[in-house]
Amino acid sequence: MDDDAKSSVGSRRFGKNILAVLGTSVEKEEAVQISTVLSPLSEKNLRLAAQCGVEGVVTRYPGPEYDDLLAVKRLIEKEGLKLVAIEGFLPIEKIKLGIDRNGRELVAIKQLIQHMGQADVPILCYNFMAGTDWVRTKLDSPERGGARVTAFNLADADLAVKLHHSDDEIASEDIADPCIDADSLWENLGSFLKEVLPVAETAGVTLAMHPDDPPLGEFLGKARIFNSVANFERLIAMAPSPRNAICFCQGSFATMGADIPDAIRRLGERIKYVHFRDIRGTAESFAETFHDNGPTDMAESIRALKAIGFNGPIRPDHVPRLEGEDDGDPGYTILGRLFAFGYIRGLLHGTEKGKKEDGSEMNVQASP
Numbered sequence: 001m002d003d004d005a006k007s008s009v010g011s012r013r014f015g016k017n018i019l020a021v022l023g024t025s026v027e028k029e030e031a032v033q034i035s036t037v038l039s040p041l042s043e044k045n046l047r048l049a050a051q052c053g054v055e056g057v058v059t060r061y062p063g064p065e066y067d068d069l070l071a072v073k074r075l076i077e078k079e080g081l082k083l084v085a086i087e088g089f090l091p092i093e094k095i096k097l098g099i100d101r102n103g104r105e106l107v108a109i110k111q112l113i114q115h116m117g118q119a120d121v122p123i124l125c126y127n128f129m130a131g132t133d134w135v136r137t138k139l140d141s142p143e144r145g146g147a148r149v150t151a152f153n154l155a156d157a158d159l160a161v162k163l164h165h166s167d168d169e170i171a172s173e174d175i176a177d178p179c180i181d182a183d184s185l186w187e188n189l190g191s192f193l194k195e196v197l198p199v200a201e202t203a204g205v206t207l208a209m210h211p212d213d214p215p216l217g218e219f220l221g222k223a224r225i226f227n228s229v230a231n232f233e234r235l236i237a238m239a240p241s242p243r244n245a246i247c248f249c250q251g252s253f254a255t256m257g258a259d260i261p262d263a264i265r266r267l268g269e270r271i272k273y274v275h276f277r278d279i280r281g282t283a284e285s286f287a288e289t290f291h292d293n294g295p296t297d298m299a300e301s302i303r304a305l306k307a308i309g310f311n312g313p314i315r316p317d318h319v320p321r322l323e324g325e326d327d328g329d330p331g332y333t334i335l336g337r338l339f340a341f342g343y344i345r346g347l348l349h350g351t352e353k354g355k356k357e358d359g360s361e362m363n364v365q366a367s368p
Contacts, residue, residue, distance in 0.1 A: 055081060085309070119136050126208070151288065182224075209247060242270075248267065250296070
């Protein structure tokens with residue numbers, strides 16, 4: 001055995017002896033899966049993610065055919081990663097508005113859930129924002145060191161840009177008709193869940209509701225209903241199935257003004273998927289931040305997630321555009337994402353717990 005190997009073995013033994021002296025054992029927690037959206041979903045970006053310790057990948061609606069889903073899954077698995085969720089561009093926009101009169105969207109979303117079950121893709125993340133999805137009014141708000149982040153100001157709503165991987169402007173006249181109120185949205189959601197939850201239960205797929213972004217009472221003539229912790233509790237009460245779950249988008253809950261650890265505890269085990277980011281401001285006017293540069297205690301958020309037993313995918317969500325990324329999709333470029341992977345990984349490691357023999361806890365860094 002060479003000197004380096006002897007040193008490594010000695011260090012591990014020393015660490016174990018220290019823990020024995022302290023009366024402490026490090027318990028291996030069931031791992032949270034650092035996951036990500038990648039834009040573009042290329043071999044290079046997949047490899048970079050894998051090199052940073054990412055385990056799961058999230059992709060957009062792959063298309064109506066099972067082979068479309070399998071092709072994406074194989075690309076991801078080729079780099080040793082797993083397809084953990086599908087979200088974005090889902091065929092449910094008419095369902096939200098209650099105008100899927102020929103039932104075509106309902107057939108398509110049920111088919112997607114069945115395909116996900118066959119391909120062992122566990123989470124379908126969706127939202128009930130009618131007509132817009134997530135929007136911003138500014139794409140180049142300055143952050144640390146000249147990085148650029150997305151921002152929203154309700155006073156500039158006429159400049160709103162739809163940002164689910166699209167820079168298409170939302171013209172007010174294009175989405176103002178038909179208008180929809182909150183009661184109608186709740187009714188449409190109830191009908192949707194009644195149809196799709198039995199399919200999800202059979203397929204073994206979890207439906208995770210994403211909050212409104214921004215979480216306003218209404219936007220451009222359309223009500224929004226997932227803008228408070230209480231309304232997520234109402235969602236849970238609507239359908240007791242464990243397949244009726246929550247995507248805890250931390251940035252959106254922070255924009256609501258929610259106490260993040262308290263919200264996590266209130267929603268508890270129904271949180272099956274996490275978007276991890278931060279903002280500065282309110283629902284009417286805010287800007288996104290670097291993960292380490294906002295007002296939220298991010299370590300405390302991780303502790304709260306661990307306390308409820310969360311062990312699902314957690315992804316950085318939106319990130320700043322860094323130097324040289326002028327042409328990238330706002331919120332989805334790669335350099336800020338690499339920074340976020342390391343930050344989240346550090347938080348997960350830094351909040352690991354050891355337990356003394358008397359059952360009390362102490363912070364102990366687990367051996368690699």
